[in-house]
Amino acid sequence: MLELKNVSKSFGSNVVLKDISLQIDTGEIVSILGPSGCGKTTLLNVILGLTDLTSGQIFFDGESLSNVPMKKRGFNIVFQDFALFPNLNAYENIVYGLRNNPQASTMQEVRDLIDLLDLEKHLNKRIDELSGGQKQRVAIARTLVMKPRLLLLDEPLSALDGMIKESIKARIKQIARQFNLTTVIVTHDPEEALSLSDKVLILNGGLISQYADPLSIVHKPANTFIKDFILRQLTIKRDNIFRLFNTEIAA
Numbered sequence: 001m002l003e004l005k006n007v008s009k010s011f012g013s014n015v016v017l018k019d020i021s022l023q024i025d026t027g028e029i030v031s032i033l034g035p036s037g038c039g040k041t042t043l044l045n046v047i048l049g050l051t052d053l054t055s056g057q058i059f060f061d062g063e064s065l066s067n068v069p070m071k072k073r074g075f076n077i078v079f080q081d082f083a084l085f086p087n088l089n090a091y092e093n094i095v096y097g098l099r100n101n102p103q104a105s106t107m108q109e110v111r112d113l114i115d116l117l118d119l120e121k122h123l124n125k126r127i128d129e130l131s132g133g134q135k136q137r138v139a140i141a142r143t144l145v146m147k148p149r150l151l152l153l154d155e156p157l158s159a160l161d162g163m164i165k166e167s168i169k170a171r172i173k174q175i176a177r178q179f180n181l182t183t184v185i186v187t188h189d190p191e192e193a194l195s196l197s198d199k200v201l202i203l204n205g206g207l208i209s210q211y212a213d214p215l216s217i218v219h220k221p222a223n224t225f226i227k228d229f230i231l232r233q234l235t236i237k238r239d240n241i242f243r244l245f246n247t248e249i250a251a
């Protein structure tokens with residue numbers, strides 16, 4: 001279980017995270033959702049250990065991470081731009097981390113991941129020969145071979161469209177379930193957050209606006225920000241699609 005207790009973060013006089021307390025159970029998928037600049041990436045970086053806290057504490061399975069540096073946390077992140085090595089092919093990217101840590105995964109486990117992410121036919125391709133969805137799957141495989149205790153994903157779907165997005169969503173869910181892997185995802189898209197996650201953490205101005213399961217957010221919004229910002233986007237989308245499907249074509 002990941003637990004944040006009264007976490008705050010300031011950059012100079014800019015207070016970006018304000019007294020964030022929450023728990024994420026092992027194996028849960030949690031999305032961090034909110035408008036631009038509300039502190040989503042900062043919260044992800046604070047969990048990862050890339051950014052120091054100003055105050056508060058983070059615990060993982062009861063252990064305080066206050067003095068645990070990023071490399072020793074056993075957490076791993078997939079960055080928004082995938083950060084793949086352009087001079088290596090897809091396979092070399094996937095196994096890159098095993099160079100210094102060969103015991104992290106067996107070759108059979110690597111093969112199983114390649115299979116799970118349907119990457120077999122792309123292994124010899126250069127990174128610039130891969131589509132966005134294929135790059136994303138290589139980036140996820142590269143992270144999973146290291147067997148992270150916690151998987152962090154920064155806007156994993158924002159560069160993808162249509163059915164590719166749906167297929168990556170399904171794979172993220174499958175991975176979290178299969179490996180019982182706690183997964184934290186940053187997104188600015190309410191539909192994505194509510195359809196992908198067990199729980200959604202909605203931030204507004206660095207404060208928790210609501211932290212609940214998707215159905216509670218939709219049916220019991222905690223405040224006007226959730227109603228006016230988050231739910232309004234969804235109802236407009238729903239109504240647009242509903243109108244299209246319910247309008248007859250003139251004969």
Ligand SMILES: Nc1ncnc2c1ncn2[C@@H]1O[C@H](COP(=O)(O)OP(=O)(O)OP(=O)(O)O)[C@@H](O)[C@H]1O
Binds near residue numbers: 014016042
């Ligand atoms: N290293 C930094 N130094 C100074 N200020 C920073 C730093 N990182 C983030 N900030 C500030 O913290 C605030 C929150 O930024 P953050 O990137 O966490 O927001 P976000 O919700 O992820 O935004 P977006 O959706 O636009 O990526 C912003 O005002 C930003 O300018």
